[in-house]
Amino acid sequence: MAIDVLPLHPLFAAEMRGVDLASTTDREVLARIRASMDRHAVLVFRDQGLDDRAQLAFAERLDGQLHAKTGISALAANRFGNEALTDVSNVDADGQLLPADDRRRQYSLSNRLWHTDASFVDPPGRYSLLSARVVPPVGANTEFADMRAAWDALPEDLKNLCAPLRAHHSIAHSRELLGFSFSPEERERLRGVEQPLVRTNPATGRRSLYLASHASAIIGWPLAEGRLLLKDLTEHATRREFVYSHAWREGDLVIWDNLATMHRATPFEDKRYRRDLRRVTTLDLPRDMPAGATV
Numbered sequence: 001m002a003i004d005v006l007p008l009h010p011l012f013a014a015e016m017r018g019v020d021l022a023s024t025t026d027r028e029v030l031a032r033i034r035a036s037m038d039r040h041a042v043l044v045f046r047d048q049g050l051d052d053r054a055q056l057a058f059a060e061r062l063d064g065q066l067h068a069k070t071g072i073s074a075l076a077a078n079r080f081g082n083e084a085l086t087d088v089s090n091v092d093a094d095g096q097l098l099p100a101d102d103r104r105r106q107y108s109l110s111n112r113l114w115h116t117d118a119s120f121v122d123p124p125g126r127y128s129l130l131s132a133r134v135v136p137p138v139g140a141n142t143e144f145a146d147m148r149a150a151w152d153a154l155p156e157d158l159k160n161l162c163a164p165l166r167a168h169h170s171i172a173h174s175r176e177l178l179g180f181s182f183s184p185e186e187r188e189r190l191r192g193v194e195q196p197l198v199r200t201n202p203a204t205g206r207r208s209l210y211l212a213s214h215a216s217a218i219i220g221w222p223l224a225e226g227r228l229l230l231k232d233l234t235e236h237a238t239r240r241e242f243v244y245s246h247a248w249r250e251g252d253l254v255i256w257d258n259l260a261t262m263h264r265a266t267p268f269e270d271k272r273y274r275r276d277l278r279r280v281t282t283l284d285l286p287r288d289m290p291a292g293a294t295v
């Protein structure tokens with residue numbers, strides 16, 4: 001079957017047709033998907049209907065190592081029994097809607113802030129693969145922002161300022177922004193890492209801003225000045241011309257490059273409708289590292 005790639009936005013994001021991800025083992029097809037990721041940064045695959053096993057296995061075939069320590073695992077047991085499968089849903093282990101004051105729901109609300117996945121670990125997350133199992137009838141889009149286009153559009157003096165900077169990222173920070181609090185033990189576990197503020201994709205040479213609501217400070221800068229720079233850059237990078245909004249259909253599998261994009265969830269009636277999406281995130285490691293190797 002011929003593979004087609006249809007752009008979804010003038011700058012980035014495309015739909016790839018003609019691939020059955022669950023059965024794809026062909027090296028050339030996997031290389032084509034990686035090359036398309038380098039170009040488009042977000043790829044949409046419709047009608048895939050992946051189950052958990054197939055989703056995990058495809059992520060390993062595509063990009064090797066999986067991120068297995070998710071933020072939510074600090075709060076509650078993973079309902080899938082696999083820490084590499086992140087629960088992006090509003091239901092409990094029995095499939096019932098989470099109450100409004102449930103700590104897991106409160107924690108997940110921070111997904112509505114612009115972020116990249118797993119910027120708070122080293123190595124950071126590269127690809128996220130999000131599979132839509134149950135989708136509410138209205139709302140609940142995911143928005144993506146192209147951080148390469150955002151970099152390209154920065155004035156030269158700001159590029160020069162940003163290029164050598166590093167930021168501190170912790171998942172605790174993005175939760176605390178919405179009033180969530182952690183115990184001292186949880187906070188210690190989520191203490192985070194430093195990341196560059198600007199990244200270069202080695203395959204394409206394209207640079208991108210590396211921002212997230214997890215970023216709390218610019219290393220070596222006074223706290224207030226650092227936070228203001230991060231806020232200004234985030235406002236710039238999420239201007240509407242840099243944003244693609246994905247309307248989910250059940251069976252969708254969307255892959256995005258966390259090193260080249262930010263994303264956020266959008267509101268829906270989460271106390272009325274079920275939404276069950278499941279995410280696997282790969283790590284930014286050399287691709288010749290065998291799956292299962294220790295990092």
Ligand SMILES: [Fe+2]
Pocket residue numbers: 111115116117263
């Ligand atoms: Fe996310």
